[in-house]
Amino acid sequence: MDSVINNKINTISQNKTWLFVPATRIDRVVKAFNSGADAVIVDLEDAVAAEDKVQARKALQQYHDSADYQPVWLRINKTGSDAFIQDIQLCQQLPNLAGIVLAKCETPLDIEQAHQGTGLPVIALIESARGLYQIDAMAKISGLAAFSYGFLDLCNDLRVQVDTPAADIVANQIRYQLVLTSKVHQLAPPIDTVYPDFHDDEGLNDRVQLWSQMGMSGMLCIHPKQVVVVQQTLRPTDEAVLFAQQVVTEYERSGQAVFKIDGQMVDAPVIQRCLQLLSKNEQDKY
Structure with missing residues (x-):
């Protein structure tokens, strides 16, 4: 494992809060960092409609070249899509990116293409049964720094009913598989999925206690107020x-x-x- 990826793995292990910002709202990046988030992910995938992606890439380029820039992670579109190729070309023009978050990762080749195309560390988002089945093979690929997952997408693919006891069982099985695979292959501990209801502080508190007790390193956040809750929950008594x-x-x-x-x-x-x-x-x- 090269030193750049190894250093990034150490950094990821220390990041507890990963806050998403839509690429269409680049003005929110500064606010995201000011919220205390350990890392900010600019989203070029689901949060951006197809017709808005070109303008969103331009906005990110302008932010990257500005005096206010702080290194961000970039969630790019899945491999095999035209948007993926355009995202890779954009990354090649952004030398100060922290890394990339690869949406809908399913095969080792996905990680290879993303890493080789950018030279950046990759966080692989597992969002399908096929992707979950392939995590051991993916974990062996150079350039992979950590796993995360999209639970709602996985539920749709696995035909699991969300917000049920069965869904909780499946979620914990996914967490366990990612924790075990990451440990065996010396990756950063995995990052837990989003908690959709950003008004439910009590539920978020319970979720944070769960994934932290299972050995995961951090959590994807969709609202700045979640950052504070996560950090407070993780603070030892x-x-x-x-x-x-x-x-x-x-x-x-x-x-x-x-x-x-x-x-x-x-x-x-x-x-x-x-x-x-x-x-x-x-x-x-x-």
Whole structure:
């Protein structure tokens, strides 16, 4: 794996909030960064009608060349389409893009074409049964940095009824497959799909707790207000930080691999988890 992709994988692992901005509303990019989003994705795919894509590309080019530019990710159209070819040509004129998000990724060749055409790291969006079936093969391709997925599209393709207990089971199976495959192939942990109702803070909070507990790295957001909720939910509690500090302090003092803190047995996996929590908490301060 080349150093550029490897560095990008490390960066992706630290990004918790990925905020979409339609390419037809480039003026919102600055506001998106000001919301505190870790990464901004300019969307040239579903958020832009076919007749508006040419003008949207021009707007992105103008923003890229402006003094206000901050590196953005670009969601491009699926391989095999005319829009994909035009998007690749655009990327070749935007040397300071952070990377590309490839819509409706289904085969290793899709990733190869996107990466070789741009030289940029690729986040593959899995949005069909065929794509989900191919994730292990895709994970071996140079240029892939991480997976994400479009759950509503997957539900349509799999004929799963959304907003049902069955859909929850399928969603967690998808998350598990992506987490496992990403770990085995040394990719960044996967990025969870969007939460459609941006007025439902409680539901979003529950979703964030779920994917973070499953080992995913971040989440696609569709509204700036979701960024704040995600970040607040991911912030460890004072009690968790205090316990981790007590564990690490005792471990460093005694050198023992097994001991008790407040009546709770602590061994190597607990120590490692506490070290990770404190390290992450320190990074999040800056």
